[in-house]
Amino acid sequence: MTDPEAREKRVLDAVKQRRERVNDAIPEELPITDPERLYEASRYLLDAGGKRLRPTVLLLVAEALADADADDVDYRSFPSLNDSVVDVMAAAVSVEVIQSFTLIHDDIMDDDDLRRGVPAVHREYDLETAILAGDTLYSMAFEIMLETGAPADRTVRALDVLASTCTKICEGQALDVEFETRSEVLPEEYLEMVEHKTAVLYGASACVPALLLGADDETVEQLYGYGIDVGRAFQIQDDVLDLTVPSEQLGKQRGSDLVEGKQTLLTLHARNQGVDVDSLVDAESVEAVTESEIDDAVAELEAAGSIDYARETAADLVESGKDRLQVLPDNEQRYLLEQLADYLIERGY
Amino acid sequence: MTDPEAREKRVLDAVKQRRERVNDAIPEELPITDPERLYEASRYLLDAGGKRLRPTVLLLVAEALADADADDVDYRSFPSLNDSVVDVMAAAVSVEVIQSFTLIHDDIMDDDDLRRGVPAVHREYDLETAILAGDTLYSMAFEIMLETGAPADRTVRALDVLASTCTKICEGQALDVEFETRSEVLPEEYLEMVEHKTAVLYGASACVPALLLGADDETVEQLYGYGIDVGRAFQIQDDVLDLTVPSEQLGKQRGSDLVEGKQTLLTLHARNQGVDVDSLVDAESVEAVTESEIDDAVAELEAAGSIDYARETAADLVESGKDRLQVLPDNEQRYLLEQLADYLIERGY
Numbered sequence: 001m002t003d004p005e006a007r008e009k010r011v012l013d014a015v016k017q018r019r020e021r022v023n024d025a026i027p028e029e030l031p032i033t034d035p036e037r038l039y040e041a042s043r044y045l046l047d048a049g050g051k052r053l054r055p056t057v058l059l060l061v062a063e064a065l066a067d068a069d070a071d072d073v074d075y076r077s078f079p080s081l082n083d084s085v086v087d088v089m090a091a092a093v094s095v096e097v098i099q100s101f102t103l104i105h106d107d108i109m110d111d112d113d114l115r116r117g118v119p120a121v122h123r124e125y126d127l128e129t130a131i132l133a134g135d136t137l138y139s140m141a142f143e144i145m146l147e148t149g150a151p152a153d154r155t156v157r158a159l160d161v162l163a164s165t166c167t168k169i170c171e172g173q174a175l176d177v178e179f180e181t182r183s184e185v186l187p188e189e190y191l192e193m194v195e196h197k198t199a200v201l202y203g204a205s206a207c208v209p210a211l212l213l214g215a216d217d218e219t220v221e222q223l224y225g226y227g228i229d230v231g232r233a234f235q236i237q238d239d240v241l242d243l244t245v246p247s248e249q250l251g252k253q254r255g256s257d258l259v260e261g262k263q264t265l266l267t268l269h270a271r272n273q274g275v276d277v278d279s280l281v282d283a284e285s286v287e288a289v290t291e292s293e294i295d296d297a298v299a300e301l302e303a304a305g306s307i308d309y310a311r312e313t314a315a316d317l318v319e320s321g322k323d324r325l326q327v328l329p330d331n332e333q334r335y336l337l338e339q340l341a342d343y344l345i346e347r348g349y
Numbered sequence: 350m351t352d353p354e355a356r357e358k359r360v361l362d363a364v365k366q367r368r369e370r371v372n373d374a375i376p377e378e379l380p381i382t383d384p385e386r387l388y389e390a391s392r393y394l395l396d397a398g399g400k401r402l403r404p405t406v407l408l409l410v411a412e413a414l415a416d417a418d419a420d421d422v423d424y425r426s427f428p429s430l431n432d433s434v435v436d437v438m439a440a441a442v443s444v445e446v447i448q449s450f451t452l453i454h455d456d457i458m459d460d461d462d463l464r465r466g467v468p469a470v471h472r473e474y475d476l477e478t479a480i481l482a483g484d485t486l487y488s489m490a491f492e493i494m495l496e497t498g499a500p501a502d503r504t505v506r507a508l509d510v511l512a513s514t515c516t517k518i519c520e521g522q523a524l525d526v527e528f529e530t531r532s533e534v535l536p537e538e539y540l541e542m543v544e545h546k547t548a549v550l551y552g553a554s555a556c557v558p559a560l561l562l563g564a565d566d567e568t569v570e571q572l573y574g575y576g577i578d579v580g581r582a583f584q585i586q587d588d589v590l591d592l593t594v595p596s597e598q599l600g601k602q603r604g605s606d607l608v609e610g611k612q613t614l615l616t617l618h619a620r621n622q623g624v625d626v627d628s629l630v631d632a633e634s635v636e637a638v639t640e641s642e643i644d645d646a647v648a649e650l651e652a653a654g655s656i657d658y659a660r661e662t663a664a665d666l667v668e669s670g671k672d673r674l675q676v677l678p679d680n681e682q683r684y685l686l687e688q689l690a691d692y693l694i695e696r697g698y
Contacts, residue, residue: 038523105484109477128458128526131480132519135454138487139515146509152501159508160495166488170481174387177477 008346011339017070018059019052022092025075029093029144030137041125041133042140046100048116054099054205055092057230057340061223062088062209064333080150081214087148088209091158094145095205098162101137102169102201104130109177110260117251138166150212157211161224165204172196179263187268191232194265199231206230222324229321230341233314237345239264240310243298253286255294260286265313266306273304314345357695360688366419367408368401371441374424378442378493379486390474390482391489395449397465402583403448403554404441406689410572411437411558413682429499430563436497437558440507443494444554447511450486451518451550453479458526459609466600487515499561506560510573514553521545528612536617540581543614548580555579571673578670579690582663586694588613589659592647602635604643609635614662615655622653663694 026046032039063069066079073079075089106112107120108130114120122130145162146155175193179185206227210220239257243266247254257264258281267277280297283289301307318341328334375395381388412418415428422428424438455461456469457479463469471479494511495504524542528534555576559569588606592615596603606613607630616626629646632638650656667690677683 035520035523035527037527038520105480109480129523131454131458132523132526134484135487136516136519136523138484139512139519142491142508142512143516146505146512152505156495156501156504156508159491159505163488163491163495167485167492170485170488171384171387174384174478174481174485177481178384178386 007339008343011336011343014060014070014336015051015053015056015340015343018056021059021070021075021089022052022055022096025089025093026096029090030097030140037125037129038132038136041121041129042136044118044121044124044133045103045115046096048118050096050100050116052096053234053340053344054095054201057202057227057337058092058095058205058209059088060333060337060340061206061328062213064328064331064337065210065213065215065219067329067331069332078213080212084149084151086150086212088212090144090148091208091212092205094141094162095201095208097137097141097144098166098169099201101134101141102173104134104137106173109173112252114252145208148212151214154212154214158208161204161208161211165200168196168200172198172200176262180261182263185263185268187265190263190265190268194232194235195228198235199228201227202231202234203227219327222327226321226324226337226341229317229324230344233317233321233341234344236265236310236314236317237347239266240307240314241347243294243301243307247291253289254291255281255289255297256286258294258297259283259289264310266301266310269309270301270304270306273306275300275304275306311345318342318345356688357692360685360692363409363419363685364400364402364405364689364692367405370408370419370424370438371401371404371445374438374442375445378439379446379489386474386478387481387485390470390478391485393467393470393473393482394452394464395445397467399445399449399465401445402689402693403550404445406551406576406579406686407441407444407554407558408437409682409686409689410555410677411562413677413680413686414559414562414564414568416678416680418681427562429561433498433500435499435561437561439493439497440557440561441554443490443511444550444557446486446490446493447515447518447553448550450483450490451522453483453486455522458522461601463601494557497561500563503561503563507557510553510557510560514549517545517549521547521549525611529610531612534612534617536614539612539614539617543581543584544577547584548577550576551580551583552576568676571676575670575673575686575690578666578673579693582666582670582690583693585614585659585663585666586696588615589656589663590696592643592650592656596640602638603640604630604638604646605635607643607646608632608638613659615650615659618655618658619650619653622655624649624653624655660694667691667694 030043032043059075062078076087077085078088080086103115104121107115108122112120113123121133145159172193176197203224207220207224210223242257243255245254271277280300281289281293283293321341322338325334325337379392381392408424411427425436426434427437429435452464453470456464457471461469462472470482494508521542525546552573556569556573559572591606592604594603620626629649630638630642632642670690671687674683674686
């Protein structure tokens with residue numbers, strides 16, 4: 001085992017290498033055609049950046065299954081577990097496109113102004129265009145997933161995962177909105193919401209390549225579970241980062257979840273510890289809140305042990321996810337998927 | 350050939366019979382589960398009614414191909430052109446669900462308050478819920494289409510049609526919004542917009558059963574063309590009805606297209622005839638317009654021959670669509686599909 005910094009560099013290099021390939025593929029799968037304004041708006045967030053973690057998971061799983069490496073393979077003509085080839089890059093772009101669609105619509109629903117340091121699509125364009133851009137990405141994700149060249153029976157299963165994933169994301173977002181107006185949310189309910197809103201797309205990213213390449217059902221199931229565990233951990237870590245990372249690095253106001261009264265695993269824990277969560281921040285809007293007000297709120301959550309609790313829960317989920325990777329061949333890509341899971345909860349932002 | 354009234358009754362009875370079956374199937378395919386508010390909102394417009402023309406076209410094409418009749422077959426276990434059976438009702442519900450999703454999002458974009466005589470979903474619920482309800486229907490339509498039990502290769506083709514149809518609907522809606530701010534729109538551009546916004550879903554409705562049941566490519570193509578022709582005619586007729594049917598019957602303000610500056614084939618024709626279309630209605634909002642103002646505008650459009658021109662264009666499209674039905678066996682269902690095309694442009698509302 002190498003030292004933590006070397007490990008982190010290795011996983012970050014792996015992510016970067018695949019991110020660049022995904023970035024090259026996005027305009028190939030989503031060219032800007034007529035009507036141009038619609039397609040520009042659809043591409044706006046995708047072009048603004050993003051870590052491409054979901055497509056990277058998808059590509060790494062494909063590589064692990066095929067015992068191949070990014071350097072040696074053509075993702076567009078990737079060796080399946082039998083004789084055929086599959087365009088796993090199309091599948092990778094498809095899940096990123098779904099992610100982008102949900103961000104565009106979520107930003108409208110949450111009335112967020114910024115995303116990835118640039119204006120949200122409904123701010124840069126307008127409400128109508130943002131709704132339509134999301135809707136366009138939605139169907140394009142299916143069109144793209146239909147073009148991997150995998151045998152029809154596998155394509156049907158992959159589409160089934162994609163469609164039910166989208167439904168669950170909507171259910172999760174609906175619960176998230178509902179929780180904002182409820183005085184009590186049970187931790188199980190919170191975790192269910194998180195699973196629906198975030199983790200299912202990681203689940204899909206991890207299991208879709210197994211489906212397309214023809215892996216057995218046990219492998220598909222464990223990989224889905226890896227994605228779910230890691231996705232849950234990722235969201236919990238996001239909630240932690242919302243409180244602990246400076247606004248400039250976050251690309252949005254630190255502590256905005258608290259200001260907006262969002263329930264997270266952190267606030268649930270704090271409530272159980274007797275913290276008056278609703279009074280942690282007095283400011284009524286993200287624009288009005290001060291850094292020192294957020295500092296005080298964070299100190300109180302820290303004192304209640306809530307930040308540690310969230311970090312530990314995320315760490316447990318990551319361990320569970322890593323265990324599931326035993327279904328993969330023991331190779332460098334499996335190691336990277338394990339490290340990626342660790343990185344998701346160790347990352348600074 | 351029977352007299353027009355008897356013909357109309359025959360086609361209306363056929364539509365009604367299939368509409369009832371579709372209405373029964375909708376709650377089976379889209380049960381109200383948790384989170385309930387989301388699913389209630391998703392079902393709201395579907396439950397408010399609708400003629401179910403698209404699923405009726407789908408079921409009639411299936412019946413025509415199989416030489417079967419609604420009375421004699423189980424749509425859930427429908428005879429394919431080889432030995433297998435297919436749930437064509439699931440496919441029928443799927444296209445209606447897509448239609449409902451587009452209505453919910455269109456009403457937000459057009460800021461329409463009423464739909465089918467009830468409040469639009471974003472009025473009855475709220476913006477967030479309406480966006481999410483549409484998004485949920487979107488993925489549910491794919492989930493439902495994935496469950497017809499058709500062989501995987503046919504399912505893939507049907508999903509391909511569904512996905513590209515959704516993309517085209519978005520493109521059409523984007524053009525529609527863009528046209529409202531443009532001073533000149535060419536008739537070809539208008540027809541392209543209409544085809545994308547409306548006709549493609551009729552095209553999908555007509556060709557998907559052929560794909561699922563295993564018809565040959567020529568049949569699939571001609572049926573798609575039937576849907577496109579009929580869908581274009583339907584939209585043109587809708588534009589005519591917006592001007593000629595009393596508001597109570599329409600379920601919304603008569604002439605609202607004119608008030609909102611919407612370009613239609615009618616206004617394009619009138620403009621070419623030298624009519625100052627932008628000054629036809631002074632009122633700035635649907636709430637402010639008077640019936641007599643609409644009456645005067647309609648009289649001017651009539652004098653310019655624009656209403657007749659739209660009606661004739663629709664009639665030509667219907668004839669073209671009917672010709673394409675020659676690929677179907679000569680049976681009662683083909684006759685009903687011909688009559689249905691006629692009905693779409695003869696209907697009062």
